[in-house]
Amino acid sequence: MNVGRHDAVEVIAAKRDGHVLTDSQIDWVVDAFTSGEVADVQMASLAMAIVLNGMEFSEIARWTDAMIRSGERMDFSGLSWPTADKHSTGGVGDKITLPLAPLVAACGVAVPQLSGRGLGHTGGTLDKLESIPGWRADLSTDAMMRQLEDVGAVICAAGTGLAPADKKLYALRDVTGTVESIPLIASSIMSKKIAEGTGALVLDVKVGSGAFMKDLDDARELARTMVALGKSAGVDTRALVTDMSTPLGLTAGNALEVAESVEVLAGGGPSDVVELTLALAREMLSAAGREDVDPADVLASGRAMDVWRRMIVAQGGDPDAALPHASDIQVIAADRDGYVGHIDAMAVGLAAWRLGAGRSRPGETVQAGAGVELHARPGDRVRTGQPLMTLHTDTPERFARALAALDDGYALVDEAPAARTTPVLERIV
Structure with a gap:
């Protein structure tokens, strides 16, 4: 990257004092941080100044572009398919990528889904798929391209060459209290x-x-x-703002979510998972120029299930193999008659994490069968003794902390609450 010379303290002071960083300052500091010339402590100071003083859109766009230019770019122009991708900012029970990628591919648009592993209360797509016996996340670029051309969908780990500046900065933000910044979040995702x-x-x-x-x-x-x-980067982009006050579907946990995703592909599954999968599929198809295809018809036809099976087999997995089950379960039952007033997504996510479905730090192993299974949704009428949730784990000593996470995470009430009409709150284009 050919950039002008600057000094880290100069750039930090400019943002500390509320100034708009110049293109040259942004190009230099991102490049110098990636190469190690700008120390972690200096970039942490700049990140904090950005958290406190924000960025103009012109700065965010240049920062994003500088992080893209820190590494390689992939090119799908050689495929015979149009391409579309989906990114979720993360939630509890958010297994949408699993049915969505094969569905969109079955509609004629290839989906190169580069995904990650979970950290904390939100699950990672790769962790979910790795519960399928034999399935592997790591593919070479050539293997990924072949699978996209042959199958139309791939879900795999992102290579280390994409936006290395972001990877380095993300790790730094995580330990310096500088995650909560829309400019830094937006540029991280979009780079x-x-x-x-x-x-x-x-x-x-x-x-x-x-x-x-x-x-x-x-x-x-x-x-x-x-x-x-x-x-601004020439990518047809649109967004749905969606509700994550309550978990998506009836499961939170790796193998549990795979099983629910397969139910959706088979024509069943929870209505909110189906609805959001179809809403996102329609947006992807529209953005890729395939508005002539109705994903609901394709889902009902079974063609998306066919693509799912081919996608799993192509990455070494056995779509017919039994999914892992946790060795121990504990049922939470209703202690009175009434209606389910709410089920808090964060509480369920924390419980699943504590049961072993998630990790506290990168590199930790996760339990494929651990998680929380819901038997009732907000608005459902329940009777005393009726199961509300089942907790799954291979390490039963974890039950106590998972139950503690759920203490205030749900409530039974006398009157039926207003039903959630749709998980989609807004559309932004």
């Missing part, structure tokens, strides 16, 4: 997604207790910023 080279991108921006964004205005701002970043 990777734009570098992936897909022709169209649909963003699922979660809001609510189980999401990173708790406030609708913040979620809306993040969505608008990311859509604008994508469009």
